[in-house]
Amino acid sequence: xxxxxILKGIREKFKEDIFDFLDKSPKRxxxxxxxxxxxxxxxxxxxxxxxxxxxxxxxxxxxxxxxxYHFTFEEINLLVSLRVKLKRTKPEIDSLANMFEGANWIERxxxxxxxxxxxxxxxxxxxxxSDDWPEGVYxxxxxxxxxxxxxxxxxxx
Amino acid sequence: MAKRIIPIGPYHPLQEEPEFFTLTVExxxxxDIDVRIGYNxxxxxxxxxxxxxxxxxxxxxxxxxxxSTSHPFAYTRAVEDIISVEVPERAKYIRTIxxxxxxxxxxxxxLGLAGHFLGYNTVFMWSWxxxxxxxxxxxxxxxxxxxxxxxxxxxxxxxIKPEDIxxxxxxxxxxxxxxxxxxxxxxxxxxxxxRTKGIGILTKEDAIDYCALGPTSRASGIARDVRKDSPYGxxxxxxxxxxxxxxxxxxxxxxxxxxxxxxxxxxxxYCLLNLPKGEIDLNIKNVPSGEGIGHVEAPRGETFHYVKSxxxxxxxxxxxxxxxxxxxxxxxxxxxGETISDATIILAAIDPCYCCTERVxxxxxxxxxxxxxxxxxxxxxxxTEKIRRGRAKRCS
Numbered sequence: 001x002x003x004x005x006i007l008k009g010i011r012e013k014f015k016e017d018i019f020d021f022l023d024k025s026p027k028r029x030x031x032x033x034x035x036x037x038x039x040x041x042x043x044x045x046x047x048x049x050x051x052x053x054x055x056x057x058x059x060x061x062x063x064x065x066x067x068x069y070h071f072t073f074e075e076i077n078l079l080v081s082l083r084v085k086l087k088r089t090k091p092e093i094d095s096l097a098n099m100f101e102g103a104n105w106i107e108r109x110x111x112x113x114x115x116x117x118x119x120x121x122x123x124x125x126x127x128x129x130s131d132d133w134p135e136g137v138y139x140x141x142x143x144x145x146x147x148x149x150x151x152x153x154x155x156x157x
Numbered sequence: 158m159a160k161r162i163i164p165i166g167p168y169h170p171l172q173e174e175p176e177f178f179t180l181t182v183e184x185x186x187x188x189d190i191d192v193r194i195g196y197n198x199x200x201x202x203x204x205x206x207x208x209x210x211x212x213x214x215x216x217x218x219x220x221x222x223x224x225s226t227s228h229p230f231a232y233t234r235a236v237e238d239i240i241s242v243e244v245p246e247r248a249k250y251i252r253t254i255x256x257x258x259x260x261x262x263x264x265x266x267x268l269g270l271a272g273h274f275l276g277y278n279t280v281f282m283w284s285w286x287x288x289x290x291x292x293x294x295x296x297x298x299x300x301x302x303x304x305x306x307x308x309x310x311x312x313x314x315x316x317i318k319p320e321d322i323x324x325x326x327x328x329x330x331x332x333x334x335x336x337x338x339x340x341x342x343x344x345x346x347x348x349x350x351x352r353t354k355g356i357g358i359l360t361k362e363d364a365i366d367y368c369a370l371g372p373t374s375r376a377s378g379i380a381r382d383v384r385k386d387s388p389y390g391x392x393x394x395x396x397x398x399x400x401x402x403x404x405x406x407x408x409x410x411x412x413x414x415x416x417x418x419x420x421x422x423x424x425x426x427y428c429l430l431n432l433p434k435g436e437i438d439l440n441i442k443n444v445p446s447g448e449g450i451g452h453v454e455a456p457r458g459e460t461f462h463y464v465k466s467x468x469x470x471x472x473x474x475x476x477x478x479x480x481x482x483x484x485x486x487x488x489x490x491x492x493x494g495e496t497i498s499d500a501t502i503i504l505a506a507i508d509p510c511y512c513c514t515e516r517v518x519x520x521x522x523x524x525x526x527x528x529x530x531x532x533x534x535x536x537x538x539x540x541t542e543k544i545r546r547g548r549a550k551r552c553s
Contacts, residue, residue: 025241027387028450052381053368054452055483057463057476068463070450074386079450102368105486106478128195139203 003076006049010080014041020083028079030068035084038069039094042082045071046100051080053102058110060142065091065114086116095121113140160188163497165504167196176485178504185496190488205475210236210310210444213472217462218304220477223266226259227455228477229308231462234389234451236310239444239466245436248312250428253390255299255307256453257425262291263456264414264421267505268343271411274502275352276538283339287332294328297321312438322429329422336422340415351544353408357491357503360405367487370480371458372413373507377405383454395427407506444470455480457507481507498536 001009007029011021017037022030033041045051054070069082086093095118096103107118108127115138118124129139137147166177175196181189201220205213217228230252237244244252265288272280292302298317299305307313343349359369364377374381382399384392400416402409446468452461458480465474484507492503 025238028238030448052365054459054461055476055478057474059465059474059476070461070463072386072452074381077387079387079452081450100366100368101486101489102366102483105482126195128198130195130198139200 001049001076003073003078006073006076006078009049010041010045013044017041027077028081030081030083032083032085035086035093038082038084039096039099042069042096043099045080045082049073053100054079056103056106056110058114058116058140060114060140061085062142064088065116067093067110067116069096091116092119093117094119097121097123112138114138115141159183166193178488180492180497180500182497185498187492187495187497187500190492192485192488194485202475202477205477206472209470210466210472213475214309215306217475217477218306218308221479222303223263224259224455224457224460225304226255226308227453227460228462228479230256230453231451231455231460232464232475233308233310234453235449235462235464236441236444236451236466238449238451239447239464240310240441240449242311242439242441244312244439246433247316247435248437249390250432251313251317251437252308253392254317254425254428255295255305256390257421257428258291258295258298260421260456261418261425262288262295264418265291267414267456268339268411271502271505272343274505274534274537275349276541277349280339280343283335287335287339290328290332294325297325297328309438310444311441312436314438316437317429317432319432322432326426326429329426333422336418340419343411343415348541348545350408352499352541353411353502354406355404356407356499357495357506358404358406359487359491363487363490364405367490368483369458369487370483371454371456372410372417373458373484373487375400376402376409376413378403383452383459387452389453391428392424395424397424407502410506444468457481458484498540501534501537 010031011018014033014037017034018031019034020032024030046053051071051073054072057068057070059066059068064085065088067084067086071080071082072078073080084093091114093116095107097107097118098120104123105127107121108124110116111118111124112126112129115136134147138144161182163180163182164177165180167175177193177196179191180187201216205216208216214229214232217232218225220228265284269281269284269288272278272284295305296302298321299307299315307315359373359377361378364374364379369377370381378401380399380401385399397420400413400420402413444466446466448463448465450461450463452459460480461478463474463476464472467473487507488504492500495503
């Protein structure tokens with residue numbers, strides 16, 4: 001399938017679910033979607049179109065928490081990023097980990113670093129942070145404050 | 158049979174990252190595996206948000222000591238994606254040279270360690286010996302054996318002197334005969350076949366499901382290589398082959414890496430001989446607001462960086478995804494059902510990052526018996542020895 005066919009297919013199939021469609025450059029496309037329709041769109045992109053899941057990026061965009069799911073179409077050299085915006089007060093989204101294993105670890109990572117709850121994740125344990133890290137402190141949030149006054153951490157120059 | 162738990166780590170294994178594996182075994186067979194990482198979490202993503210775009214390049218170069226170029230490469234591509242610029246031609250060539258030199262030394266390092274774990278110390282000695290030549294080459298080109306500090310957004314920091322090139326080519330050529338010998342020694346050895354063929358198979362379906370990358374996926378018959386799929390540097394201007402094997406076992410992972418070294422030598426030599434003249438840097442002063450993605454093929458697979466800028470001189474978000482992050486979970490698919498003596502080489506086969514073998518501990522659930530890393534390596538080496546003796550007996 002060509003680039004146009006793939007993008008047109010996504011656009012027409014999920015007309016109701018897409019908020020914004022940004023065709024940034026020949027290699028990069030950003031699509032903002034409804035958080036509730038994430039699973040069905042990913043199902044289509046990953047299973048039917050055969051895209052490779054690169055990774056997900058969690059961003060604290062001050063007003064809301066954004067997650068970008070990056071997918072690569074290897075044959076046509078295209079990187080599509082699906083963007084969801086979640087409420088900052090209670091960020092929650094469906095898990096992809098039970099659809100394919102590749103999403104398992106990154107959801108655990110975003111969960112502990114940004115405090116996003118992934119509904120239906122089979123094993124939402126900690127991945128990177130140490131065991132003495134307190135609950136409810138999310139280091140990648142913009143309003144993160146140092147909680148351990150004994151810690152010597154690099155605060156930048 | 159009773160289930161026993163074998164903890165391996167936290168200062169695991171074989172490679173430079175501390176990881177903690179919990180192997181559940183029945184007798185000799187591994188029935189479950191769980192991996193705990195994060196012992197070495199340094200918060201580099203957060204740190205990078207506090208540094209300027211230029212300073213970040215140095216911070217992220219220190220993410221990995223072996224593939225230290227792949228991270229700055231992906232990062233600078235992400236920043237260049239925000240600005241939408243193309244770096245000068247000469248800078249592209251030099252970037253490709255550095256990236257390929259790194260792939261050669263990284264694959265050789267892995268091959269040596271894999272040989273060591275299988276009880277083939279000759280392979281270990283030979284491949285580390287020729288790796289030194291490549292490190293010398295890197296020192297001539299960049300001034301450093303590792304952490305080259307060659308990259309910056311918009312170009313490179315240091316030019317290659319034309320008078321260095323003949324000497325470098327000579328050094329690269331000098332390793333080819335040894336490498337050929339090593340290739341034959343590894344690929345035709347019947348004992349090595351017995352130890353690695355059909356062991357730790359990652360099927361094509363699993364590789365897709367786990368989103369495996371790099372040599373790990375290419376050994377399972379998936380044509381996945383960022384250098385071909387989304388060409389950067391000068392990979393689209395050079396004739397080279399993507400190495401693919403079909404079985405997905407440890408042997409195929411070895412084969413893919415060995416053959417890739419030859420391709421890398423080819424690419425590196427072409428770039429050195431056809432280096433164009435011109436600028437090496439765009440002198441980028443400001444990064445506009447926006448977001449960019451950069452991905453490159455590191456020795457272990459795709460390295461992925463996402464950078465978001467708000468128009469100031471610092472990134473507001475910098476996401477780093479190293480290839481091992483996607484390759485590590487594949488243990489679940491490969492180690493299951495194998496024996497403990499094979500587990501070490503399977504865990505090593507994806508080439509996670511090696512160093513602290515001594516800290517591997519094996520004990521039964523009551524904690525009475527204690528093996529250490531040497532013991533596990535010994536188990537693995539003994540098995541090879543047994544096969545070797547068995548063959549010798551049959552032949553005589």
